[in-house]
Amino acid sequence: MSPPAVQRITVLGSTGSIGKSTLDVIAQYPDRYSVYALTAHTSKEALLAQCRVHRPVVAVLDDPEDAAWLQQAILTSGLTTNVLSGAMALCQVARDRQVDTVMAAIVGAAGLLPALAAAESGKRVLLANKEALVMSGALFMDAVARSGATLLPIDSEHNAIYQCLPTEHRGGLRQHGVRQLLLTASGGPFRGWQAEDIANVTPEQACHHPNWSMGRKISVDSATLMNKGLELIEACWLFDATPDQIQVVVHPQSVIHSMVAYDDGSVIAQLGNPDMRTPIAYGLAWPERIDAGVETLDLFQVARLDFEAPDEALFPCLSLARDAMHKGGAAPAILNAANEVAVEAFLEGQLGFSAIADVVAKVMALPFEGRADTLDQILSADQWAREQAALIVC
Numbered sequence: 001m002s003p004p005a006v007q008r009i010t011v012l013g014s015t016g017s018i019g020k021s022t023l024d025v026i027a028q029y030p031d032r033y034s035v036y037a038l039t040a041h042t043s044k045e046a047l048l049a050q051c052r053v054h055r056p057v058v059a060v061l062d063d064p065e066d067a068a069w070l071q072q073a074i075l076t077s078g079l080t081t082n083v084l085s086g087a088m089a090l091c092q093v094a095r096d097r098q099v100d101t102v103m104a105a106i107v108g109a110a111g112l113l114p115a116l117a118a119a120e121s122g123k124r125v126l127l128a129n130k131e132a133l134v135m136s137g138a139l140f141m142d143a144v145a146r147s148g149a150t151l152l153p154i155d156s157e158h159n160a161i162y163q164c165l166p167t168e169h170r171g172g173l174r175q176h177g178v179r180q181l182l183l184t185a186s187g188g189p190f191r192g193w194q195a196e197d198i199a200n201v202t203p204e205q206a207c208h209h210p211n212w213s214m215g216r217k218i219s220v221d222s223a224t225l226m227n228k229g230l231e232l233i234e235a236c237w238l239f240d241a242t243p244d245q246i247q248v249v250v251h252p253q254s255v256i257h258s259m260v261a262y263d264d265g266s267v268i269a270q271l272g273n274p275d276m277r278t279p280i281a282y283g284l285a286w287p288e289r290i291d292a293g294v295e296t297l298d299l300f301q302v303a304r305l306d307f308e309a310p311d312e313a314l315f316p317c318l319s320l321a322r323d324a325m326h327k328g329g330a331a332p333a334i335l336n337a338a339n340e341v342a343v344e345a346f347l348e349g350q351l352g353f354s355a356i357a358d359v360v361a362k363v364m365a366l367p368f369e370g371r372a373d374t375l376d377q378i379l380s381a382d383q384w385a386r387e388q389a390a391l392i393v394c
């Protein structure tokens, strides 16, 4: 399917790390892309600045008072952007008939409903919000299949795998001679540390990722390896794989973004500088290629590529996520919700770093035989897990 002349784009979470990189790429191609809607949670000044540059038709903030402030500031600036508020408005700008493409870049479970709305309404969905797929994998992929949406993974590892797979890979990996997906991980800032040193690290240390500049929640997830666990689940849904078909490979340079191993012994990898504008530009332009503003990888400067197995004893979140995927049903949604509560508590100084995995493990061990066939079931599992995690954190 060739893209329309000018793609009209909604950027959900436009003030975040992925949102800003998306607008950076879009701004380079005014004849290919126009911004339909921008959305943010609380950062109203940042959203106002983006509205002045990108002149969206609609802007969305969570709080009605913030939205009223933004509407007034927009009128004063001589702009015509219409400002809406609340969670339903996010779904509205994701499914609007005028929209071709939705960048789903809200962090966490808050992004589920608008990402699902985009999938249900047959958009080109650029999926950065991995938590949406972790929570509702079967439902989400079913919505994509029913509506004919084009789902393009933006998470760098999944984007790499997508690029390394045959163009038409639906119907199971084995059928296409794929033996294994090799999901690379940087190992995070605490790779190689001792357990006693990790126990008391600060949020600032955890958010200081060696190779990538990202939002705070995903930075903490990268440090605990929960990010790799969520990505393992994400890969299972995106590529119709089982957890056993996915091997996590720690690769500290973050130059190989992931690989696909085939039956004939070939291993195909996607390489590049660690810059999210590459997968974002891939998703925006697919099946074409455009300049993302990213330098070509200098292999002489990289000089060497290292690989090691993840330390799952030191970073138990990866095993917890694999177990959740094996368990199925609502288990991944429960894992995700407990992790969101624990990470928030860690960032607010209420919980030690190592206790994040403990909280998730304790919630996962509680009896809850939840199914995840409907949105109601998923949302009630999410709510239940948040309550249980909050009780443990207190």
Ligand code: NAD
Binding pocket: 012, 013, 014, 015, 016, 017, 018, 019, 039, 040, 041, 042, 043, 062, 104, 105, 106, 107, 108, 110, 128, 129, 130, 131, 154, 155, 156, 212, 213, 214, 215, 216, 217, 218, 276
């Ligand atoms: P971020 O924290 O920098 O930005 C999050 C965005 O979501 C902001 O615009 C914020 O206003 C909005 N938001 C937050 N809570 C919200 C709520 N309750 N309701 C509505 N909007 C809300 O996060 P990020 O690093 O850009 O990550 C976004 C998503 O992309 C995450 O799911 C993350 O896992 C995924 N991702 C990020 C990267 C990266 O390099 N940053 C890479 C791969 C995947």
Ligand code: MG
Binding pocket: 155, 156, 157, 231
């Ligand atoms: Mg990733």
